[in-house]
Amino acid sequence: MSHHIVEVRNLRHVYPDGTVALRDVSFRITHGESVAIIGANGAGKSTLLLHLNGFLTPTAGEIRIGDYPLTKATLPEIRRTVGMVFQDPDDQLFMPTVYDDVAFGPLNLGLSGTDVEQRVKDALEKVGAGHLQEKPPYNLSGGEKKRVAIATVLSMSPDILVMDEPTDGLDPHARRQLMALLREFSHTRIFTSHDLDMVLELCSRVIILHEGEVRGDGPPLEIFRNDELLARCRLEKPLSMQGCPVCGGKVS
Numbered sequence: 001m002s003h004h005i006v007e008v009r010n011l012r013h014v015y016p017d018g019t020v021a022l023r024d025v026s027f028r029i030t031h032g033e034s035v036a037i038i039g040a041n042g043a044g045k046s047t048l049l050l051h052l053n054g055f056l057t058p059t060a061g062e063i064r065i066g067d068y069p070l071t072k073a074t075l076p077e078i079r080r081t082v083g084m085v086f087q088d089p090d091d092q093l094f095m096p097t098v099y100d101d102v103a104f105g106p107l108n109l110g111l112s113g114t115d116v117e118q119r120v121k122d123a124l125e126k127v128g129a130g131h132l133q134e135k136p137p138y139n140l141s142g143g144e145k146k147r148v149a150i151a152t153v154l155s156m157s158p159d160i161l162v163m164d165e166p167t168d169g170l171d172p173h174a175r176r177q178l179m180a181l182l183r184e185f186s187h188t189r190i191f192t193s194h195d196l197d198m199v200l201e202l203c204s205r206v207i208i209l210h211e212g213e214v215r216g217d218g219p220p221l222e223i224f225r226n227d228e229l230l231a232r233c234r235l236e237k238p239l240s241m242q243g244c245p246v247c248g249g250k251v252s
């Protein structure tokens with residue numbers, strides 16, 4: 001299953017205005033891992049994710065998905081393998097109806113009409129958005145848009161799921177539903193999040209980015225117990241690991 005491996009080698013990204021968003025980032029994620037990339041605002045998380053299926057090109061360094069380096073030639077295949085949910089759902093939704101948006105990917109894979117219908121139905125059901133299929137995406141609420149954006153990626157059945165702030169804008173019920181869905185997804189999951197309780201619950205590994213560099217990489221409990229590391233990277237513990245103001249209790 002080596003095609004599920006994500007490897008980032010010495011990645012550097014400088015935006016055209018001279019901002020150095022990633023300095024020298026390296027890591028390897030293997031099949032089935034559930035990895036959160038966390039960091040303070042501006043740490044470089046979105047910039048990093050946007051490299052994983054070629055929306056941004058490295059200034060230096062290399063991305064490898066499975067056995068292939070990400071290049072112009074391998075990009076179409078890599079985009080079938082790596083499904084990306086953007087931070088802003090408006091970047092993902094552009095068709096006249098929710099149905100059309102979710103069907104867009106499967107249609108491009110050349111699937112038959114009934115297969116496309118089934119994929120759309122399944123994906124919308126998984127995110128609890130079946131009732132929205134006839135609506136124009138621009139009329140949806142922020143959380144509804146987010147759910148539909150996730151469905152547009154699920155309908156492609158990617159081997160590697162990459163999500164930038166997946167719970168951002170979701171109400172508590174939708175957040176729970178998404179967490180259950182991510183738990184069920186047996187392939188590789190990589191996401192950024194400021195929702196550290198979700199990270200603690202769902203991830204087998206946490207990578208801390210700070211000022212465009214990897215400053216921590218390990219199991220969530222190990223990372224979240226390292227007060228000095230968290231302080232240096234302007235991060236806090238998940239709420240469930242902070243003292244309870246009523247009983248003083250703590251998960252440790």
Ligand SMILES: Nc1ncnc2c1ncn2[C@@H]1O[C@H](COP(=O)(O)OP(=O)(O)OP(=O)(O)O)[C@@H](O)[C@H]1O
Nearest residue numbers: 015017019021039040041042043044045046047048
């Ligand atoms: N298009 C751009 N042009 C110039 N600088 C950019 C651009 N996009 C992002 N940056 C800068 O690159 C750095 C990293 O930004 P990025 O969006 O990757 O951070 P982030 O960790 O995802 O932050 P957040 O948690 O706020 O979403 C920041 O300093 C940001 O201002």
